[in-house]
Amino acid sequence: MKTSVVDPSRAACRVLDALKELHPDAHCELEHANAFELLCATVLSAQTTDVAVNKLTPGLFARYSSAASLANADAMRDVEPLISTIGMFRQKSKNLVGLAKLLVEKYGGEVPRTLKELVELPGVGRKTANVVLGVAFGAPEGVVVDTHVQRITQRLGLTTETDPEAIERALCTLLPRERWAETSHIFIFHGRRICGAVKPNCEGCGVKDVCPSAFHAEKVGRKPPRQRR
Numbered sequence: 680m681k682t683s684v685v686d687p688s689r690a691a692c693r694v695l696d697a698l699k700e701l702h703p704d705a706h707c708e709l710e711h712a713n714a715f716e717l718l719c720a721t722v723l724s725a726q727t728t729d730v731a732v733n734k735l736t737p738g739l740f741a742r743y744s745s746a747a748s749l750a751n752a753d754a755m756r757d758v759e760p761l762i763s764t765i766g767m768f769r770q771k772s773k774n775l776v777g778l779a780k781l782l783v784e785k786y787g788g789e790v791p792r793t794l795k796e797l798v799e800l801p802g803v804g805r806k807t808a809n810v811v812l813g814v815a816f817g818a819p820e821g822v823v824v825d826t827h828v829q830r831i832t833q834r835l836g837l838t839t840e841t842d843p844e845a846i847e848r849a850l851c852t853l854l855p856r857e858r859w860a861e862t863s864h865i866f867i868f869h870g871r872r873i874c875g876a877v878k879p880n881c882e883g884c885g886v887k888d889v890c891p892s893a894f895h896a897e898k899v900g901r902k903p904p905r906q907r908r
């Protein structure tokens with residue numbers, strides 16, 4: 680009897696292709712005009728929706744259009760009132776002014792293009808850095824793994840890992856580098872539109888025939904309930 684061995688990378692690329700067909704408009708939804716604005720918007724988006732960030736960034740960027748101008752701002756007096764509608768605005772104000780100062784001091788006001796340099800900026804972790812590298816420069820050094828990417832990767836059976844960094848390593852191994860940036864956008868759109876955490880719409884999903892979690896996905900890729908103390 681003939682057995683066929685499925686190459687995991689090819690299978691992952693085929694699933695990604697199918698999801699891309701479902702979501703051809705998948706993109707970074709943080710509005711920005713340049714790398715500096717994207718960096719600020721991504722820092723602001725931690726634990727907050729893109730919609731909430733997009734409401735306040737026009738006012739913020741009208742006042743501070745460059746690292747040089749933001750570096751001279753006072754976090755509490757000048758920046759806090761412009762971003763007070765989102766969570767953790769006090770810490771985020773400090774981070775924005777802090778990162779602007781570092782951009783001016785070390786990079787001539789420009790946004791650096793490596794993960795190592797980006798994660799040294801206040802408020803910038805691996806995820807934020809890879810959003811900027813992927814979207815602004817087309818050169819990500821990893822795959823952005825947020826809660827949607829985490830859940831969908833597990834539901835599709837692309838990895839059994841549950842830790843975001845381990846999921847990222849698995850995706851980077853499976854997918855060619857030139858697909859890393861679009862992967863997170865496509866998975867995020869799929870997570871928002873079809874494969875929701877609570878009620879995934881498996882019936883209406885274009886990859887249900889190859890998804891190992893189809894029609895029993897509710898408990899796959901969900902965050903564990905908080906333990907009562």
Ligand code: SF4
Nearest residue numbers: 874881884887890896
């Ligand atoms: S079949 Fe269901 S669980 Fe699988 S990706 Fe589609 S919506 Fe998600």
